[in-house]
Amino acid sequence: MKLLCLLTLGLMLLSAIAPARGAELKIDLGHGVTTYRTETLLARHDVRTIDVPGDVAFHRAMRYRAVPLTALLEGIGTGDHLQFVAGDGFAAEIPAALLLNRQGSEAWLAIEDPTQPWPALGKDHGHAGPFYIVWTRPQAAQVNPEQWPYQLASIRKLDGVAARFPAILPDPSLPADSAVQRGFVVFRHTCFACHTLNGQGDARLGPDLNLPHNPTEYLRADLLRAFIRNPQSLRQWPQAKMQGFDAKTLSDADLDAVLAYLRHMAGRKAVH
Known part of the structure; x- marks a missing residue:
């Protein structure tokens, strides 16, 4: 028993001095x-x-x-x-x-x-x-x-996002300078790192933003804006991982555009 204790103590000392x-x-x-x-x-x-x-x-x-x-x-x-x-x-x-x-x-x-x-x-x-x-x-x-x-x-x-995940693309007939197309660009830069859409994307941190329901379908526009700016203003949840996007990070114009994209995609749900 004494030998076993000495061996255990020796192993503990070695682990303490071993490089991390x-x-x-x-x-x-x-x-x-x-x-x-x-x-x-x-x-x-x-x-x-x-x-x-x-x-x-x-x-x-x-x-x-x-x-x-x-x-x-x-x-x-x-x-x-x-x-x-x-x-x-x-x-x-x-x-x-x-x-x-x-x-x-x-x-x-x-x-x-x-x-x-x-x-x-x-x-x-x-x-x-x-x-x-x-x-x-x-x-x-x-x-x-x-x-x-x-x-x-x-x-x-x-490959780029559009090639890998075609179900997140807005209607291609929309002009390139439309609010929806601009919102798609903003979405890729600010939302797609955490969320999927229409079941497509590699992020696993947040929920899908179109299936089964798009947030524009169940949140008033003012509440959705408030949630994006400060998630805790809508639901106080200490364990929440989403951080808000202030106006410096996401301008009002870009916020309008991403909401236009989400509203548009609510009508383009993927069929599973």
Whole structure:
């Protein structure tokens, strides 16, 4: 019994002094999956310490050890499309043209060091690690908050959203400058990372926005607007994951447009 206790104590001490194991990020650009581990990324020659003044997830200035994202995406072109999948079911769709922009915005893969973990996010929002896409000078290329995926698990090069999910497309006869078509663009940028529509999409964080019922069918327009701006104003639920979109993030005009798109899609339900 004494020997067993000594062995147990020894194992506990070893586990306490053993280095913390890192996480894995999988990247597939169409030529097979490349797996990057935390310790490998932190040891790269191009890793930098960067300051992010207005961090989207933490709502304050943050400092990270990070690698330029494009350094991990060699070979992508401006016509390519990438999907960033998080461990919580969030799936951000980002065109490669944004990552390759020449306006001065730069995307970085922030890497959480297990020995120096990042602080927790706000109440009931979990943790941002192990990997997080952050931007320096995001305003220059009009990067929106849904293009800062955290808890990142994988990056994949895929066909664009329209090609993969035709059931989310509005009526093609509508003019390109219509409110519905504009709303479709806004929807892709702000809603599709969390929600599916007509059963299509890869996000698993929020409910489908057209099946069985579209929110425009059961919420008054003023209540739906209030919910999008501040979900807690309609239903107080501490565990809710949806965060509101203020006027700086989603202008009144864009909010009008996405509601026009949703109303339009209420008449274009997929048949299952």
